[in-house]
Amino acid sequence: MSLAIVPDPEAMLKAAERSGRDWWRRLFHRPPAVIGLAGVAVVTIAAIFAPLLSPYSPVASSFQHILAPSFSPGHLLGTDELGRDVLSRLIYGAQPTLEVGLLATGLALVVGVPIGLVSGYYRGAGDMIVMRVADVVLAFPFLLLAIGFAAIFGPSLRNVVVALGIGSLPGFVRIARAEAMALREQDYVQAAIVTGVRDRVILFRHLLPNMAGPILVQATLTIPGAILGSALLAYLGLGEQPPTASWGTMLTAAQDHLFNDPWLAILPGLAIFITTLCFNLLGDGLRDLFDPALS
Amino acid sequence: MRAYVVRRLGQSIFTLVVASVLVFLGVRAVPGNPATALTGNADLSPAAIAAINRQYGLNQPVPVQYADWLRQVLTGHLGASPVTGLSITAELANAFPITIELTILSMLIGILIGVPSGIFAAVRRGKVADYVGNAVALFGLSIPSFWFGIVLILIFAVKLHVLPASSYVSFLSSPGSNLSHMVMPAFVLGTGVAAVLMRQMRSGMLEALRTDYVRTARAKGLPEPSVVLKHALRNSLVTVATVIGLQIGVLLSGVAVTETVFGLSGIGSLTINAVFQRDYPTIQAVALITAAAVIAINFAMDFVYAFLSPRVQVEGAAQ
């Protein structure tokens, strides 16, 4: 007898379960997302295993070998204006980039989501204050805020993380708040409230897990911005200080040698570009999973 | 409509006031002595500090200082920069036209490239043009603007000698030269805006093309261009307007860096120099002006938003 007629509840349930588990597999079916994932993996490995992977120390300068071009003996990508190996500096440069990108986003998430969650759930005067504060933070252009912050409190990696984290806060607050407001109206939440479940339990067991998707999407949107921001601040001299190898600082120095050695400027920027691109590709892939309508 | 405008105006003013307080306190938050901050001089004898305190009224309670400062700002007295000795108002007046021109040109490039390509990608969804468009947009989003600028300088100024690498010529004195100086920086910033706009436009159009009212438009026998450009587009413009508003804030950040890369002495590079030289009075003035500009632009965008979407005034009340 043809399966076509009678809907089989058992089969339908199994199909639903399977599709829940194989979102991982679905991600792999999209070439852009796979490329993004691969790129992110490469950068992460470079950052973690830098000491093992790079041929030289990133700060070992040698005045005999200044500005060697690419494919020179011993230096695949040449050396910079202080004789340091470019390849090694590129590999080590992944560290501050990832650190800042992930930490700043993490900071914004960990601080912003609870604020938005509580604000959206309880509404009222507290909510209005939160929204106005977010408006104020947003009134200052993201990067100028970070520049100002880093300038006032001194240039360092930690300050860059904090500055970028603060700049990324409103994004997470808004998402968490919007989700909280929407989820609050759902029947199962209303039921929980009416049966006297404690607020804290509602917030953390019912609302938070259901927000995971949009919050993850926001994170994937924030990381690339944080990476670009940290590179920018490093370029301006407001981030990690020399001699630490950072793609941004490499660019600053390279700008003075555009005539003689253009590759010195092209390579670090390319690294930033590719890293950001891969995070964006990965983010797009994840977003497609959660909201395929947008593709 | 009027109630909406009044409410938004109130919110904007409130935000502006809070921002001004933050700017004011920000300078006071700098570690060390306010007198040091204001004069930029770290080596001050106690007598000198006392004199400066008296001159700037630093002995008075903070709220009073704030009120004084606010009054001065509103009457146009922004003080003098301790670093350059020049009137801040004069410096700003010189820098403004450059930044404004750059911002407008970048916005134009962004809209002219981003909007049509977004519409095109939505209409050609799933086909080659769509994928190519998406790829290009993604590139535009991921590229570090300062690096892009450097690369462009490398190609067009250093290697090809077609465009100047830096500095600025006023439009009034020489339009051609002015534009040749502005082309690269505006393009750098414009492509960032275009990338965001293209994606937003595409997703907005895709959504609009799926709606019931577009189906009704087709059922009425309307030609496809009318369906796409009149019915669907009109409804996606709302989201796009919001994005443009947000992008202006982003653009102002980008302006700062681009001006530095291309050696343009606009507000952006003025800010960065001030930051590096610990020129706090200038930082204060610029921060306030920038915040005011962003708030004002957002308010204007809300206006446009309300005009494009008649529903927002009704639903806005429920916010």
Next chain:
Amino acid sequence: MQDLLEVENLQVRLFDRTGPVLAVRGVSLSVGRGEVVALVGESGCGKSVTALSLLRLLPASAQISGSIRLDGQDLLALNSQQLRTIRGGEIAMVFQEPMTSLNPAFSVGNQIAEVLRLHRGLRGGGVRARALELLRMVGIGAADKRLRSFPHELSGGMRQRVMIAMALAGEPNLLILDEPTTALDVTTQAQILDIVRDLRTRTGTAILLITHDLGVVADLADRVVVMYAGAKVEEADVYELFETPRHPYAAGLLRALPGSAAARQEAGPPRLAEIPGIVPTLRAPLASCAFAPRCQSATDQCRTQPPLLAPCGPGGDHEVACFHPESAATVSA
């Protein structure tokens, strides 16, 4: 004389995430000039898809075969330009959801004017005058103010009237009403039905009425076509169907009406009769009767062979697709 609309063996295959769906499996029907034909069935039986395929408003991936003739012209063979003349001009459609079927960004007048300019060639002041006339025809008072209104300023009932006015603007020969009252409350429903009835008398437009509400059918229809799982299972004159439904499904639908004779016959407090089970989604062709799993009269023959449409009853225009159609006795009034 040839009928206005003749649909023969219409088959529509749609595609969803899991694969193909046989939404319409060989449906034939016709609508004569000035006639009101009701297309009845549960959600998912393919009636809306049938209607949308007449105007080719289905997604591009849909596969349509068969023949659809309007005044002898094959609609499926038209190119897009010719199709656009038909849409709104010869056949107009009113959709189910008035809330979302009107463009929120443009005024009501603007949206009606589009049709007038396109299909009636009106210009300038003539457009406004005719639009006002149309609004008044559907019973909208203060018509000149309403012309400037936006959809979100109107109630559901008003919006549906506007949709009807917009459909009539092109002066079509056939009006398709897809569940015109489902989204409205009962009072508004009655008003809309009055308008449709009135319009029918005044303009003589043929109507293809799609609905699952038998009350509406009784009110408006001349003839009824009952669909199940993408196929026609019964067709009859409206009086005949209500009095002597032959197909167990149609009979079941009538029995399920609150206050029906069957319900009253049972002892104890009246209960709503129901047909157990749900409408299946078909992905592969069937070698049996689609209704068999839910049918009380089903036999082995029903489960191994698809029944074909055959005439039954007096007169010549009552057909049913069933091996064991209900006899007049089991469905007494």
